Amino acid sequence: MSEIIETKDLQKQYRMGEVIVEALKGVDFAVREGEFVAIMGPSGSGKSTLLHLLGGLDLASGGEVFLANRRLTRLRDTEITVMRRRHVGFVFQFFNLLPTLTTAENVALPLLLDGQSAKDSAARVAEILEQVNMGNRAGHMPDQLSGGEQQRVAIARALVADPKILLADEPTGNLDSAAGEHVLLILRRACDDTSQTIVIVTHNPTAAAFADRVVFLQDGALVHEIIGGPFNVQAITEAIARVNV
Template structure:
């Protein structure tokens, strides 16, 4: 994986971004003239109250949505200018997602869930199996590979979700409240795992969280308040 940074050295470079949602006749401005740089290899925590625009920002960085104004560049590529089709291909290559509710397909085993992003590659079946085994081993879930999500605990399901997020070795790992549905012990294990992926494997991680305990594990924390970034929670 090449993690080409932009001219200013950042892997993620967001400039003057605005996002407006239209609800009936009303325009709701969620993000206002937002600028953010995330260097490659950083573990960034994004905090803020509900409705502050954290998930919207994460969606823009992950190419799930387009900004109303401004630019979003990842590894030097302007993803805000990509068509839906090219954006889907870009996501498959560059982004791993980890969700609060794990978002595993209940009809597939853990290993089949982890394999899903690899179905979009040209890897052979044997190569896919090898990648899945590596990802499951990285999250310590190789012994639960054949289990369905309903047979796994919350922590194990989130491990499977992380394995799915890293199986393609993406440029960025985006986590939306990854510990929000877990108890403290399981949450700590997941945070430890994310920390290890960042420190030992150099993964760039952006994590949305409400939990100061979780943000403390990140290398940097930024706050989002009323659609704008601040360095401190009460700025």
């Protein structure tokens, strides 16, 4: 399997007036095509920063990010936007659906922005809504959906244009455990059935257990990883305990 994401000595500093926060201190990280990776670590360890840099949502202070064999860290803003639109789907903790659009309209949005007609996009929208078990909610407005349903719509929207990579920051952070598990089963299935590459950030051991590999960040550095998932939740909690020693 080839590597679809790679970072080399990736660094990110935030300047807060006189204070410089070192959020990433030289991270070497790679994800193979079709792999499902979870990033864990305490609050403030740099998880979101890393995910944002992988998806070109923010700029590195040093080092490199390669995405689908392009060096993201040397591209101009407009080129990064094109790369992101073509290759990356994002899912966030708070769903971020447009409140005035139906489920189907929210999911169609990336295709319409890409120049497809509503008519042409309809079949693909229906297909991806089935994949997230939301085929029977196509006409609902976001406020008529539960949190778990909204997140599954957000996943459908992220996947509708067939991105090479799905990046999700705490995708179950705002869901109860049953709804969270449903979301993770859908991600796991996307990986198993369509070789979707997935990187999630989570501090929930149950969520991380669904991944093929879990990496642990601490103070802006990768300090540990476990491979060979999906895992027992116990394997995750043991790894967390080991990292914190």
